[in-house]
Amino acid sequence: DTGVSQDPRHKITKRGQNVTFRCDPISEHNRLYWYRQTLGQGPEFLTYFQNEAQLEKSRLLSDRFSAERPKGSFSTLEIQRTEQGDSAMYLCASSLGQALTDTQYFGPGTRLTVL
Amino acid sequence: AQTVTQSQPEMSVQEAETVTLSCTYDTSESDYYLFWYKQPPSRQMILVIRQEAYKQQNATENRFSVNFQKAAKSFSLKISDSQLGDAAMYFCAYRYNQGGKLIFGQGTELSVKP
Numbered sequence: 001d002t003g004v005s006q007d008p009r010h011k012i013t014k015r016g017q018n019v020t021f022r023c024d025p026i027s028e029h030n031r032l033y034w035y036r037q038t039l040g041q042g043p044e045f046l047t048y049f050q051n052e053a054q055l056e057k058s059r060l061l062s063d064r065f066s067a068e069r070p071k072g073s074f075s076t077l078e079i080q081r082t083e084q085g086d087s088a089m090y091l092c093a094s095s096l097g098q099a100l101t102d103t104q105y106f107g108p109g110t111r112l113t114v115l
Numbered sequence: 116a117q118t119v120t121q122s123q124p125e126m127s128v129q130e131a132e133t134v135t136l137s138c139t140y141d142t143s144e145s146d147y148y149l150f151w152y153k154q155p156p157s158r159q160m161i162l163v164i165r166q167e168a169y170k171q172q173n174a175t176e177n178r179f180s181v182n183f184q185k186a187a188k189s190f191s192l193k194i195s196d197s198q199l200g201d202a203a204m205y206f207c208a209y210r211y212n213q214g215g216k217l218i219f220g221q222g223t224e225l226s227v228k229p
Contacts, residue, residue, distance in 0.1 A: 003159075033216065042119075042206050042219030043160075056216065091160070104217060106152075106160040 002026065004107035006092050012113045013082055020078045021110045025094030032075050033104060034067055035091040036060065043091055049075060050097060082114045117142045119209050121220035128197045129228050135182075136192045136223045138207030147211045149183065149190045154222075155203040163205070166190065194225075202227045 005024045013019050025032050030051050035043035046065070047057045051072035061067075064082075069075040079086055089111050093104040119140045128134035140149070151163040166174045166183050174181050178198075182191045194201055207220040 035217075040222070042121075042208075042222050043217070045216040045218070048216060058216075103162055103165070105162075108159045 004092055004094050004105055006090075006107040006110050008110060009108060010111050010113075012115065014115050015082060015084060017082055018078065018080045019082060019112065020076055021090055021092075021112075023075045023077070023092030023094075023107060025074070025092070026105055029094035029096055029105075030072065031095045031097035031102075031104075032069055033093040033095075034075070034077055035093065037089040037091055037109070038087075046077075079112075082112075084114050087112055087114045117144070117209055117211060117218050119207055119218050119220040121207055121223050123223045124221070125224045125226070127226045127228060128194070128201075130197055130199060132197055133193060133195045134197055134225065136194075136205055136207075136225065138190045138192070138220055140188050140190065140207070140209050140220075142188070142209065142211060144211045147209060149181075150208040150210070150217065151179070151181070151190075151192045152206045152208060152219075153201075153203045154206065160206070164192065197227050199227050199229060201225060 007022045033048040034046040037043040045058050046061050047067050049069040064080045067077045089109045091109045092107045095102045095104045147168045149166045152160045153163050154160045164176045164179050178195045180193045204222045204224050206222045208217040
């Protein structure tokens, strides 16, 4: 049973650089979510996809953030011109999106540190 | 806007004892879903238990059970016979429609003393 995977697990970058994270959902899961979690806080929703369509974006997702899910499989989250405030754990989750009690399964996260 | 509040930043329990974690939420919706997730240190988040708002019966999963009070908008988690492996951050979460985003509380860090 392959769970949700994320790459890289850790990323250290300098302020102003661009970074890209990848998420591979559980196969056959048609919904994919991105969350951001800062230290000591609960995850905050960023965006989610139904197959390749991006259905909802949070106001937290500024113009510097862009997410894609080409072909409805893996997803990428890009942050342009990173700022120190972008330092956080970026979590990906996927779900079948079919049952009433649709369960989201989370990946291990990508920890971003912006120097 | 929907909000989820966990008023206990930290809790501690003796091994084999019972502990209850609190969660309250605010919503104007009548049909929604509630979840408790566990996040062990440096490990990924996993679902502990879920509750459908239209069900009056409280959900139970082995040693984990909830006390769902819809009118009071309260959703507490009871862990019985606590084990060392239960030590983790616990998040209460709300979802207002099928497949939608989760709204999380701030979390409660549970420690288990041997």
